[in-house]
Amino acid sequence: MTDAAISERKETGESGPREDFLVLDSVSQHFDLGTGFFGRGSRGVIKAVDNVSLSIRQGEILGLVGESGCGKTTLSRTIMQIIRPTSGRIFLEGKELSSLSDREVRHERINFQMIFQDPYASLNPRMTVFDALAEAIRTRHPGVRGTALRERVVELLRLVGLSPAQMKKYPHEFSGGQRQRVAIARALAPEPKLIIADEPVSALDVSIQSQILNLLKKLRRDMGLTMIFISHDLSVVRYIADRIAVMYLGRIVELGDAETVVDDPLHIYTRALMSAIPQPDPRIERSRKRVILKGDPPSPLNPPTGCSFWPRSPIPHDERMKVVEPELVEFHPGHFAHDCPFCLQRAA
Amino acid sequence: MSGSVEAVLGADEDVGREPATPEIERGASLWRDAWHRLGKNKLALISLFVFIAIALFCVVGPFLSPWDSQQQDLMIGAQGPSATHWFGTDTLGRDLMVRVMEGGRISLMVGLIATLVALLIGVLYGATAGYLGGKTDAVMMRLVDILYALPFTIFVILLMVAFGRSLWLMFVAIGFVEWLSMARIVRSGVMALRKQEFIEAAVSLGYSHRRIILKHLIPNVLGPVIVVATLTVPAVMLLEAFLSFLGLGVQPPNASWGVLINEGQQNMEIFPWLLIFPAFFFALTLFSLNFLGDGLRDALDPKSARD
Numbered sequence A: 001m002t003d004a005a006i007s008e009r010k011e012t013g014e015s016g017p018r019e020d021f022l023v024l025d026s027v028s029q030h031f032d033l034g035t036g037f038f039g040r041g042s043r044g045v046i047k048a049v050d051n052v053s054l055s056i057r058q059g060e061i062l063g064l065v066g067e068s069g070c071g072k073t074t075l076s077r078t079i080m081q082i083i084r085p086t087s088g089r090i091f092l093e094g095k096e097l098s099s100l101s102d103r104e105v106r107h108e109r110i111n112f113q114m115i116f117q118d119p120y121a122s123l124n125p126r127m128t129v130f131d132a133l134a135e136a137i138r139t140r141h142p143g144v145r146g147t148a149l150r151e152r153v154v155e156l157l158r159l160v161g162l163s164p165a166q167m168k169k170y171p172h173e174f175s176g177g178q179r180q181r182v183a184i185a186r187a188l189a190p191e192p193k194l195i196i197a198d199e200p201v202s203a204l205d206v207s208i209q210s211q212i213l214n215l216l217k218k219l220r221r222d223m224g225l226t227m228i229f230i231s232h233d234l235s236v237v238r239y240i241a242d243r244i245a246v247m248y249l250g251r252i253v254e255l256g257d258a259e260t261v262v263d264d265p266l267h268i269y270t271r272a273l274m275s276a277i278p279q280p281d282p283r284i285e286r287s288r289k290r291v292i293l294k295g296d297p298p299s300p301l302n303p304p305t306g307c308s309f310w311p312r313s314p315i316p317h318d319e320r321m322k323v324v325e326p327e328l329v330e331f332h333p334g335h336f337a338h339d340c341p342f343c344l345q346r347a348a
Numbered sequence B: 001m002s003g004s005v006e007a008v009l010g011a012d013e014d015v016g017r018e019p020a021t022p023e024i025e026r027g028a029s030l031w032r033d034a035w036h037r038l039g040k041n042k043l044a045l046i047s048l049f050v051f052i053a054i055a056l057f058c059v060v061g062p063f064l065s066p067w068d069s070q071q072q073d074l075m076i077g078a079q080g081p082s083a084t085h086w087f088g089t090d091t092l093g094r095d096l097m098v099r100v101m102e103g104g105r106i107s108l109m110v111g112l113i114a115t116l117v118a119l120l121i122g123v124l125y126g127a128t129a130g131y132l133g134g135k136t137d138a139v140m141m142r143l144v145d146i147l148y149a150l151p152f153t154i155f156v157i158l159l160m161v162a163f164g165r166s167l168w169l170m171f172v173a174i175g176f177v178e179w180l181s182m183a184r185i186v187r188s189g190v191m192a193l194r195k196q197e198f199i200e201a202a203v204s205l206g207y208s209h210r211r212i213i214l215k216h217l218i219p220n221v222l223g224p225v226i227v228v229a230t231l232t233v234p235a236v237m238l239l240e241a242f243l244s245f246l247g248l249g250v251q252p253p254n255a256s257w258g259v260l261i262n263e264g265q266q267n268m269e270i271f272p273w274l275l276i277f278p279a280f281f282f283a284l285t286l287f288s289l290n291f292l293g294d295g296l297r298d299a300l301d302p303k304s305a306r307d
Helices: A002-012 A072-079 A102-111 A129-137 A146-159 A176-188 A206-223 A234-240 A258-263 A268-275 A282-287 B002-016 B030-040 B042-064 B096-132 B134-149 B152-163 B167-194 B197-204 B209-246 B257-266 B273-300 B302-306
Strands: A022-032 A045-056 A061-065 A087-092 A112-115 A194-198 A226-231 A243-248 A251-257 A328-332 A335-338
Touching (some): A022 A072, A045 A072, A045 A087, A045 A251, A061 A206, A061 A234, A072 A226, A129 A146, A129 A176, A146 A176, A176 A206, A206 A234, A243 A268, A251 A258, A251 A328, B030 B042, B042 B096, B042 B273, B096 B134, B096 B167, B096 B209, B096 B257, B134 B167, B152 B167, B167 B209, B197 B209, B209 B257, B209 B273, B257 B273
Parallel strands (some): A061 A226, A061 A243, A112 A194, A194 A226
Antiparallel strands (some): A022 A045, A022 A087, A251 A335, A328 A335
8 A cells, every 4th residue: 555655656746756845854943931020030931842853755644643732733833934933944845944034935835835723713704715715826826817717716616526606605604514625725726735734624523524534635646735634633644644743742752654653653652642542343442452641741831851751651761761852763664753762662 | 689689698608607607606794794683673773864864964954954053143032943943043043953953063073083083093003013912012002001091181181272272183182082992992803813713824825914914804803893983983972072061172153062062051941942952963863873883783793792
């Protein structure tokens, strides 16, 4: 299946898929809470994204998973340059986005677009579907109007499976699934190469989720899009992603091919996430072993030192790993994990 | 003949259209929904008609009346309502109906223009503060707080002393006070919207700040702004009446409803009609604008209406 996926990618790209399509080089996003009212004492720094390095192939779907508050959304906003990174560099097709001025970034934006989580909040309630799409189309083709514009809008609506007859309607006249299709059409309107989907199905009904997932898969296949798919739901990510990155407290703790990460996870955090997926078969479900984590995720305002997972791990850490920060190490070809001997241990 | 031409044109249009495109369905904008809801609110609708009627009475009325508001007739003095002078005459023998009409013109003009001034400054100031946020916002809003704390009457008296009395100065003075609450409302609205995903979407699509403010932010805060503006008009008219009552506002021979009411109350026991007519129109206008504002709030924000 992996080979098939790769050959599929070769067909879509003209000169073969680019390995370094999107590169994150030690990207951090720290929020300084500032000083007190009279400048006395810092209130601290939140390390929402901490030293993340990642390389994404052209045409692949990278799944980004982690529990809420782990920095998935902040990372997506950072890649989108909605919030500029505190440190580190971001390259899209070799072009460094993080060093561009605000004005230059605005012109680059047609190449990378975002699909938001809540389709009820991501569309301007005062604009018709036609107006919203037309506005987005003009970001790449400023001069287009009249019949040509209309044709392009109709084409986009057909692409995402909406009837062009509905283009003069307002967002509140659509269902959640239809709105998410409008939002996807809007993200596709500037003809981007990279799409970041931030929990695009978590606000939707389960029966609608699969429709949207299949639409995204189809768009990737037909248009050769590269996609970062963010979710806290591993069963969804397993279905759509080629590779999976697992995030914990602003860092990537495991990265590898989707099947390997799901079937043979290295890090105990990934194993805990995997064991939380309910199995549809009652016999397997009954024998499902759960890795139970202790407590809540720690506050990123005051994160634990060393292997940040030690306060929650069922396996006790020694004093060294409570101080030394583990590195992301390649254990098998293409399969990376945080090099903490305790987190990598299989629980008895 | 003409029927066949139409048929040919119609056919042409069909060819130009996407063959599989069915009839385009018209969407219902939120504005249209709001208008529809307002139409169902009897009290608001009646208020709207009453207000329009009063405005027409004041604007068109003086042209139809045989009397001139400045024309004095000391021989007749103050007379009660009669067939020749429907509302009676004042102590100088001037026709009260024309005086009420022209006073209404000034009162309404002050109300509308001062509100417009407040609207313009308030929306721009508030939207800028809310959109920029951070330190700029803090400084801008502290300035508003300071201006809020200034006693209004002293401020107006100072202005009158410095620049002399004029109608335009009054627009400025009142507008200058009323824009403060407008700015606060717009700012809080914009700040709430800025966190919404559709604004983030507009940013990530690379739209300019101008486009984001004008097409995405302002249309979405306009609802509460319209409501506040409607409720500001009567507040401004009251302020004008208050200033005129103190002798700081409109100067004779011009009159506003506030001036007329002031004159009326001085002779209230002997010539009650001098108080009753201007007070009646003034109260009616205030009522209708307040009911209209309430109706608009319910229509534009149906969620709050159910509470």
